[in-house]
Amino acid sequence: MSALVLILRREMRLALRQIGDSAIIVLFFVLAAVLFPFGVGPEPNMLARMAPGVVWVTALLAAMLSFERLFTPDFEDGSLEQLALGPAPLEMVALAKAAAHWLTTGLPLMIAAPLIAVLYRLPDSGYGALMTTMALGTPTISLIGTVGAALTLGSRRGGVLLSLLVIPLIVPVLIFGTAAIDAAIGGFPVRQHLMLMGGFLLGALVLTPLATAAALRQALE
Amino acid sequence: MIQQYANPARFNRLAATLMPWFAWPAGILIVVGLYFALFNSPPDYQQGDTVRIMYVHVPAAWMALFVYTSMALSSAVGLIWKHPLAHLSAQAAAPIGACFTFVCLLTGSLWGKPMWGTWWVWDARLTSVLILFFLYLGFMALQNAFDDPARGERSAAILAIIGFINVPIIKFSVDWWNTLHQPASVVKMSGPAIHSSMLIPLFMMGIGFTLYFCALLLLRMKTLMLARRARGMSMAQLHQQTAE
Amino acid sequence: MRFFGENLSCVRGERLVFSGLEFAIDPGTALVLTGSNGSGKTSLLRVMASLTHPTAGHLAWQDGPVADDPERHHNRLHYVGHLDALKPVLSVRENLETWAQLHGGTDKKIALALKKLRLEGFENIPGRYLSAGQRRRLSLARLAASDAPLWLLDEPTIALDAASVDAVRTLIAEHRTAGGMAVIATNVDLGITETTTLNLLDFAPAEEDVWEGVT
Known part of the structure; x- marks a missing residue:
């Protein structure tokens, strides 16, 4: 069996044994989104107008909370050393980690997103774009978050620092994610936005494993 | 061992020689530039005297980008050739760059009040600069987040390079976002064509700021080297004590 | 196949831990690393595993340097560290x-x-x-x-009872009989016979102050 499959299987096995970790992230996503109407009032038109932004921003914040657990346990118990000494290059380990993160966090967030959209009365024409942008955007976020997690590994400030590093880098995903949904609701073409998001995903897929592997090497050094 | 890559003592002598060549022209250019900017250039036909904020705001914006570029370059040199002074230079440049970025945001905000009647507008340029400011803060926070300083400088170096690749993408996204959400009636900062009587003091300020940055960078690098030497000495002492 | 290192030096936390270190291991032999705490036993093992890069010098197998093909090196070793x-x-x-x-x-x-x-x-x-x-x-x-073929062991018998120490000793002996090599960092006598000992203190560098000229 190839090393990538073995590592992915290990990650999934560990994640499924600790499924509560993923569930709590999704729960945070829903709770944070539910807070907004209490702050701004329940006026339906305003909520519908806010829907794309709220779904995307809260999904990003929820994802931020999940990144710290990505490498820290493996770093502290020595598993990361063993992964680094395995037959697969660290770039592949980084890719497997990001894939496992998406499967256990990005995908559940994506599945929960329409639920929040319903609460906010997102117009029907927006759902297709919502799911497509989530499908393109959440893997990009998993990949960028993996870099942030590797860079802050073993630092004194952990999670908060990680958010400080990652948030500026994912602004483009947020901009085009919400813009595509807005365009779909307004009846404008969304193709251009989706292609850009696809471009971000491809770019992240190529570049982030290199950066993550470089950061992990520094952490193990 | 480290000498084969760089010699701190030689750098120190070079820095001492170069320092006056940066510091004096910087001081003169900034003073003369400010005189032209404040007293000897025409007020804008539309904005009046507020346009004079530009002479600090625009060079500060240039510096914000210039310093980040220099940080990314020295970080790359540090990672690829393991040149210890390169990391030191990135580390020394970061707070200076963050200060220029902050000055740019502050003057932008002061400029915005009379122009737009509000302290902050989500203008594409200001928003991009704000994100750049966060990139600076992230770099400095990451640098100081580790017990092992060597780990901090290498991780921060990787971040600087990632940030550098991202800056154009962020700029593009924010510009795009801005045209989508803002009506065209908002006055752009680059609005009026700039007359040469304004351009000359602007360039003087720009060059003055650059030289000021170089002088400050040398000074900070020297301070950091001294701090490192002090750390090395106390560590050697500790090691001697445990050996005894 | 022989595994060796030449002129190795290593910096940890801005301090030079060892320098000019040489070692060579042949099939069937064991190398025991000794030296007081902080002398760099763990650092050397991590260098041998290529987890840490030596500041100077190089590591190689008979058929080529480690740096040329790190994955091949990884496939040839087991590392059991503190964690x-x-x-x-x-x-x-x-x-x-x-x-x-x-x-x-x-x-x-x-x-x-x-x-x-x-x-x-x-x-x-x-x-x-x-x-x-x-x-x-x-x-x-x-x-x-x-x-x-190559085992890198960092204090392998820590927390083990006598019967388990015996089991580890047997394991290492079998490995050597089959032509394997072992590098063991330890300060206790494991009772392993016919070993070469490398004392890290022999490679402790003279204190040097690279920032000396900065005033």
């Missing part, structure tokens, strides 16, 4: 499987490894219920669960 690499939520067998399968270990070898380290009967116990000694043994079981 166990065990997951509390996985069972004893699953924990061992994770690492053994990455290095091509079969189910049969995994079962045999558990037997050799006296972990029979514990296969389905989750990692979180293991004692310090059992965790250590499970970590050492990686050595027997898949083949690699």
Whole structure:
């Protein structure tokens, strides 16, 4: 069996044994989104107008909370050393980690997103774009978050620092994610936005494993 | 061992020689530039005297980008050739760059009040600069987040390079976002064509700021080297004590 | 095949730990690293594993430098450090499987490894219920669960009872008989015979102050 499959299987096995970790992230996503109407009032038109932004921003914040657990346990118990000494290059380990993160966090967030959209009365024409942008955007976020997690590994400030590093880098995903949904609701073409998001995903897929592997090497050094 | 890559003592002598060549022209250019900017250039036909904020705001914006570029370059040199002074230079440049970025945001905000009647507008340029400011803060926070300083400088170096690749993408996204959400009636900062009587003091300020940055960078690098030497000495002492 | 290092030096936390270090290991031999705390035993093992890069010098096998093909080097070694690499939520067998399968270990070898380290009967116990000694043994079981010519062991007998120390000694002896090599960092006498000893203190560098000229 190839090393990538073995590592992915290990990650999934560990994640499924600790499924509560993923569930709590999704729960945070829903709770944070539910807070907004209490702050701004329940006026339906305003909520519908806010829907794309709220779904995307809260999904990003929820994802931020999940990144710290990505490498820290493996770093502290020595598993990361063993992964680094395995037959697969660290770039592949980084890719497997990001894939496992998406499967256990990005995908559940994506599945929960329409639920929040319903609460906010997102117009029907927006759902297709919502799911497509989530499908393109959440893997990009998993990949960028993996870099942030590797860079802050073993630092004194952990999670908060990680958010400080990652948030500026994912602004483009947020901009085009919400813009595509807005365009779909307004009846404008969304193709251009989706292609850009696809471009971000491809770019992240190529570049982030290199950066993550470089950061992990520094952490193990 | 480290000498084969760089010699701190030689750098120190070079820095001492170069320092006056940066510091004096910087001081003169900034003073003369400010005189032209404040007293000897025409007020804008539309904005009046507020346009004079530009002479600090625009060079500060240039510096914000210039310093980040220099940080990314020295970080790359540090990672690829393991040149210890390169990391030191990135580390020394970061707070200076963050200060220029902050000055740019502050003057932008002061400029915005009379122009737009509000302290902050989500203008594409200001928003991009704000994100750049966060990139600076992230770099400095990451640098100081580790017990092992060597780990901090290498991780921060990787971040600087990632940030550098991202800056154009962020700029593009924010510009795009801005045209989508803002009506065209908002006055752009680059609005009026700039007359040469304004351009000359602007360039003087720009060059003055650059030289000021170089002088400050040398000074900070020297301070950091001294701090490192002090750390090395106390560590050697500790090691001697445990050996005894 | 011979594994050797030439003119190695290593900086940890801005301090030069050792310099000018040379070593060579041949099939069937064992190298014991000694030296007081902080002398760089763990650093040297991590350099040998290529987890840490030496500041100067190079590592090589007879058929080529480590730096040319790090993955090939990884496939030739087992590293058992201070950390166990065990997951509390996985069972004893699953924990061992994770690492053994990455290095091509079969189910049969995994079962045999558990037997050799006296972990029979514990296969389905989750990692979180293991004692310090059992965790250590499970970590050492990686050595027997898949083949690699070079073993790098950092204080392998810490937290082990006498019977388990015997088991480890037998394991190393078998490995050497089969033509394997072992590098063992330890300050206690493990009772392993015919070893070469390398004292890290012999390579302690003279204190040098690279920032001296800065005033």
